[in-house]
Amino acid sequence: MDLLNALVTFANFVFIPAVAYGAQLAIGALGVTLIYGILRFSNFAHGDTMAFGTMITILFTWWFQSMGISFGPLPTALLALPIGIVLTALFVLGTDRVVYRFYRKQRVATSILVIVSLGVTFIMNGITRFIIGTEEQNFADGERFVISAADFKATTGLAEGLAIKSTQAITLATAVIVVAALFWFLNRTRTGKSMRAFSDNEDLALLSGINPERVVAVTWIITAALATIAGVLYGLDKSFKPFTYFQLLLPIFAAAVVGGLGSPVGAIAGGFVIAFSEVMVTYAWKKVLGYLLPDSLAPEALVQLLTTDYKFAVSFTILIAVLLFKPTGLFRGKSV
Amino acid sequence: MTSRNLALFAAVAVLFLITGFFQSWNLALSILNMAIVSAIMAMGVNIQWGYAGLFNVGIMGFAALGGLAVVLTSSQPVEGAWRAGGPGIVLGLLLGVATIGLAVALYRRMQQGLPRTATIIAVLLGGFFLYRWVFDPAAVAVEANNPEAFGNIGGFGLPALVAWPMGGLLAAAAAWAIGKTALGLRSDYLAIATLGIAEIVIAVMKNEDWLARGVKNITQLPRPWPVPLEVDLQQSQPFLDWAGRWGFDPVLTSSIIVKLAYAGLFLTVLLIVVWLSERALRSPWGRTMRAIRDNEVSAEAMGKYVTGRHLQVFILGSAVVGIAGAMMTTLDGQLTPGSYSPLRYTFLIWMMVIVGGSGNNWGAVLGGFLIWWLWIMVEPMGLWLMGTITAGMADGSWLKTHLQDGAAHMRPVTKGVILLLVLRFSPRGLIPEK
Numbered sequence: 001m002d003l004l005n006a007l008v009t010f011a012n013f014v015f016i017p018a019v020a021y022g023a024q025l026a027i028g029a030l031g032v033t034l035i036y037g038i039l040r041f042s043n044f045a046h047g048d049t050m051a052f053g054t055m056i057t058i059l060f061t062w063w064f065q066s067m068g069i070s071f072g073p074l075p076t077a078l079l080a081l082p083i084g085i086v087l088t089a090l091f092v093l094g095t096d097r098v099v100y101r102f103y104r105k106q107r108v109a110t111s112i113l114v115i116v117s118l119g120v121t122f123i124m125n126g127i128t129r130f131i132i133g134t135e136e137q138n139f140a141d142g143e144r145f146v147i148s149a150a151d152f153k154a155t156t157g158l159a160e161g162l163a164i165k166s167t168q169a170i171t172l173a174t175a176v177i178v179v180a181a182l183f184w185f186l187n188r189t190r191t192g193k194s195m196r197a198f199s200d201n202e203d204l205a206l207l208s209g210i211n212p213e214r215v216v217a218v219t220w221i222i223t224a225a226l227a228t229i230a231g232v233l234y235g236l237d238k239s240f241k242p243f244t245y246f247q248l249l250l251p252i253f254a255a256a257v258v259g260g261l262g263s264p265v266g267a268i269a270g271g272f273v274i275a276f277s278e279v280m281v282t283y284a285w286k287k288v289l290g291y292l293l294p295d296s297l298a299p300e301a302l303v304q305l306l307t308t309d310y311k312f313a314v315s316f317t318i319l320i321a322v323l324l325f326k327p328t329g330l331f332r333g334k335s336v
Numbered sequence: 337m338t339s340r341n342l343a344l345f346a347a348v349a350v351l352f353l354i355t356g357f358f359q360s361w362n363l364a365l366s367i368l369n370m371a372i373v374s375a376i377m378a379m380g381v382n383i384q385w386g387y388a389g390l391f392n393v394g395i396m397g398f399a400a401l402g403g404l405a406v407v408l409t410s411s412q413p414v415e416g417a418w419r420a421g422g423p424g425i426v427l428g429l430l431l432g433v434a435t436i437g438l439a440v441a442l443y444r445r446m447q448q449g450l451p452r453t454a455t456i457i458a459v460l461l462g463g464f465f466l467y468r469w470v471f472d473p474a475a476v477a478v479e480a481n482n483p484e485a486f487g488n489i490g491g492f493g494l495p496a497l498v499a500w501p502m503g504g505l506l507a508a509a510a511a512w513a514i515g516k517t518a519l520g521l522r523s524d525y526l527a528i529a530t531l532g533i534a535e536i537v538i539a540v541m542k543n544e545d546w547l548a549r550g551v552k553n554i555t556q557l558p559r560p561w562p563v564p565l566e567v568d569l570q571q572s573q574p575f576l577d578w579a580g581r582w583g584f585d586p587v588l589t590s591s592i593i594v595k596l597a598y599a600g601l602f603l604t605v606l607l608i609v610v611w612l613s614e615r616a617l618r619s620p621w622g623r624t625m626r627a628i629r630d631n632e633v634s635a636e637a638m639g640k641y642v643t644g645r646h647l648q649v650f651i652l653g654s655a656v657v658g659i660a661g662a663m664m665t666t667l668d669g670q671l672t673p674g675s676y677s678p679l680r681y682t683f684l685i686w687m688m689v690i691v692g693g694s695g696n697n698w699g700a701v702l703g704g705f706l707i708w709w710l711w712i713m714v715e716p717m718g719l720w721l722m723g724t725i726t727a728g729m730a731d732g733s734w735l736k737t738h739l740q741d742g743a744a745h746m747r748p749v750t751k752g753v754i755l756l757l758v759l760r761f762s763p764r765g766l767i768p769e770k
Contacts, residue, residue: 041524042524042525042527042528044527099756099760102760109523110522110523110524111389111391111523111524111527112759112763114391114523114524114527115686115690115755115759116756116759118683118686118755119752119753119755119756119759120752120756121752122679122683122748122749122751122752122755123748123749123752123753123756124752125679125748125752126745126746126747126748126749126750126751126752127749129742129745129748130742130745130746130749131742133741133742243677246678247535249528249531250528250531250532250535253528254528254532257525257528305464307543309539309542309543310536310539310540310543312532312535312536312539313536313539315532316529316532316533316535316536319528319529319532320517320518320529323518323521323525323529324517327521
């Protein structure tokens with residue numbers, strides 16, 4: 001029985017990765033939930049918006065690196081991030097102008113809007129693949145670790161190391177800033193309040209003189225920013241590959257639905273619920289249990305509930321369970 | 337069929353003829369065969385979306401299940417595989433199903449509250465560990481059986497034609513399970529759920545090596561009944577004599593004959609599916625479906641059983657997709673789980689239905705032929721376009737190589753542009769619903 005080592009192992013392999021992943025999912029889910037609240041459809045292009053924004057950020061990161069600009073210990077990508085956000089926002093506003101606005105005026109059924117967003121997905125996907133290719137790209141630079149496993153072992157004298165990657169710390173810090181800024185915006189500014197009013201009751205909001213086109217435009221800009229930030233953080237933490245970003249749709253949607261579509265608080269909670277379930281179900285608990293249990297009971301197998309290949313099954317199961325038993329999500333989003 | 341529709345079909349036929357005359361008949365026929373398969377898949381989507389408005393974006397999963405059924409039905413039995421772990425696998429799977437069944441029964445029987453939640457969680461967890469305890473060693477044993485060549489459970493060695501309806505049945509069974517849980521959901525939730533199901537089906541097929549060797553693939557699946565092997569044809573004296581009399585190249589001719597045989601077989605299936613779908617669409621059942629699609633509330637008020645009809649149509653459409661998926665695997669002669677991608681197997685089929693005209697069976701068929709031809713032809717067109725654009729650039733320049741490599745990615749962009757243009761300017765498709 002070695003509680004301390006068990007805790008450190010747990011923190012190193014489960015808690016810290018899940019917190020970082022959860023923050024990335026939460027920022028992604030915030031974008032999905034905002035679009036759902038204001039424009040009232042599930043945006044299938046969100047994953048590819050993330051990929052698009054990340055791609056632009058990567059291109060500018062490379063450019064900065066070639067000019068010798070760096071951000072000290074932090075990744076250069078953070079310097080390129082604002083440019084990525086602006087260009088993605090412009091692109092997304094363009095798609096709204098050319099594509100979505102027409103259907104909004106016609107007030108078409110939700111499913112038509114979803115199919116339209118699929119069309120946008122293909123175009124963004126093609127552009128991304130055309131510009132940067134389908135291969136995996138690593139663009140993280142700067143310090144790799146805040147605390148490295150070896151340092152931790154040397155300082156504490158424990159058998160297990162605890163590593164905190166700088167990308168994980170950056171993810172968490174950025175997430176806190178982004179969420180704080182977003183909530184300040186939604187709750188304190190005039191535009192944010194008009195967005196919430198529009199989301200709660202469109203007709204009433206229109207009657208009180210809110211300009212719908214402005215609300216929609218602001219929503220797209222915020223969504224583009226959130227998608228780019230989520231994409232860059234995910235890419236820094238793991239790596240960038242366009243198809244992976246399309247597949248992230250499932251956990252992100254699951255996070256948004258678990259929290260309750262249309263509810264920003266819910267999206268954040270949902271992100272962490274999904275991330276923790278995914279990591280905990282696919283983690284091999286052998287080592288942790290080995291420390292916790294007496295030697296005679298220590299497991300020989302990996303004690304892994306599902307292999308990581310089935311991580312989609314985790315988000316999916318949670319999604320279905322929530323939809324069946326609590327369709328409005330944990331935080332009372334829009335009803336089904 | 338109006339003359340306008342006939343003209344549209346004729347125009348698509350001309351596309352295939354042009355390919356035949358200017359490129360090769362071999363190419364034209366192989367595009368045609370996959371086009372027929374795609375048209376059948378599009379019929380499946382049309383049954384779900386066009387008749388009933390069900391938003392299923394898990395087509396890839398059902399097509400892959402059809403392919404899996406081909407392996408399990410028509411590949412040869414593997415020596416020793418069943419003895420190694422067959423009963424354990426079956427028992428494990430049954431235990432898994434029983435656990436879920438017990439949990440559902442408990443959910444229905446017990447009073448809502450903490451005891452129920454606790455019991456169900458206990459049953460599910462206990463069942464899961466029991467299932468893994470029975471299933472895992474059996475699966476490992478099967479995978480250890482001659483892993484170089486097999487390592488899978490093997491098939492029944494039945495004829496390929498039997499495997500196609502089996503593909504439909506397997507897809508239908510999966511659709512029943514999914515429909516039971518997810519069909520009550522609103523349209524975009526159903527879309528997300530089916531998208532996830534399809535990814536899970538592919539993940540299972542990639543990772544469960546005992547089932548169909550996973551990414552190591554199963555090859556040399558048998559041909560369906562009238563289709564000969566090219567090698568056999570080339571060695572048969574009557575065929576060589578016949579080819580010689582007409583002055584045909586025996587190798588090329590044999591491959592064309594094989595493709596023609598497939599085309600005939602596939603066309604028969606397509607016509608049967610179209611005929612049945614047309615009958616269904618015109619029957620009271622079809623009218624009920626459309627009534628539900630157009631106004632669920634009023635249909636329910638008229639006493640129509642909306643959930644039941646939805647489940648029916650979901651199963652039927654998925655079964656059609658499963659049959660088409662099985663046909664495709666037989667045509668390829670191999671099952672390659674790694675090659676299934678949603679862009680190709682789900683969204684391309686959706687495009688066929690939307691471009692062709694959702695709600696109209698002939699529209700789905702036309703869309704299947706047209707979009708498949710375009711899908712194959714867009715890449716050479718993109719290469720040609722990029723070749724023209726980059727013609728003036730210096731050889732080996734960075735931009736030139738990049739643009740030429742990028743031609744492969746013309747497909748998604750073209751697909752997106754066509755989809756958006758059709759939705760905007762011709763939302764009812766080429767052959768609109770009557």
